[in-house]
Amino acid sequence: LTKNIPIFVCTMAFPGIPCPLHVFEPRYRLMIRRCQESGTRRFGMCIYENGKSFADYGCMLEIRQVELLADGRSLVDTIGRQRFRVLSRGHRDGYHTADIEYLEDKKVR
Numbered sequence: 001l002t003k004n005i006p007i008f009v010c011t012m013a014f015p016g017i018p019c020p021l022h023v024f025e026p027r028y029r030l031m032i033r034r035c036q037e038s039g040t041r042r043f044g045m046c047i048y049e050n051g052k053s054f055a056d057y058g059c060m061l062e063i064r065q066v067e068l069l070a071d072g073r074s075l076v077d078t079i080g081r082q083r084f085r086v087l088s089r090g091h092r093d094g095y096h097t098a099d100i101e102y103l104e105d106k107k108v109r
Contacts, residue, residue, distance in 0.1 A: 001060075005084075006031045006043040007096040013045040013059035013080045015105065021076040027094035032076060035063060044084060044098060054096060056086050057103075 008028060013019045023032055035043050046058035061078040068074045084100040091097060 001040055001042060002101065003099050004090065004092065004097045005060075005100055006035060006092070007054055007058065007098050008043055008045050008061070009048050009054045009096060010045060012047055013061055013078075015059060015080045015082055017080045019045065019061055019078045019080055021078060022073065023076050024073045029072060029074065030093060031095045032063070032066065032074060036066065042081070044100065045078075045080075046086070046098075053089065054086070054098075057083065058086065058100075059083050060102075 008031065010021070023029055031043060035041055041063040042060055044058045045061050046054040049055040060081045062081050063076060063078050065077040066074050083103045083105065085103060087099045087101055089096065089098050
């Protein structure tokens with residue numbers, strides 16, 4: 001999973017740390033639905049960076065649970081999995097995408 005990764009531009013996320021999200025924008029509602037339907041249940045999280053649309057580094061999030069609300073919004077329970085570096089940026093149906101490479105974290109002893 002390194003090509004055309006959906007990117008949620010919002011906050012900082014870190015491996016092993018829960019990242020609860022309130023998803024209300026139509027573009028991100030579509031993105032979350034596609035992540036679930038594709039079976040990957042993963043997307044990238046990057047913070048906004050002025051002049052670039054989003055930062056060069058982010059964290060892959062895995063969807064653990066989605067609570068769909070009556071009006072189409074959802075509460076999405078995710079957890080950080082692996083850090084990545086953005087190689088190139090794109091768009092798909094209103095949300096950002098990226099080609100990425102994963103970063104190896106050194107284990108602390």
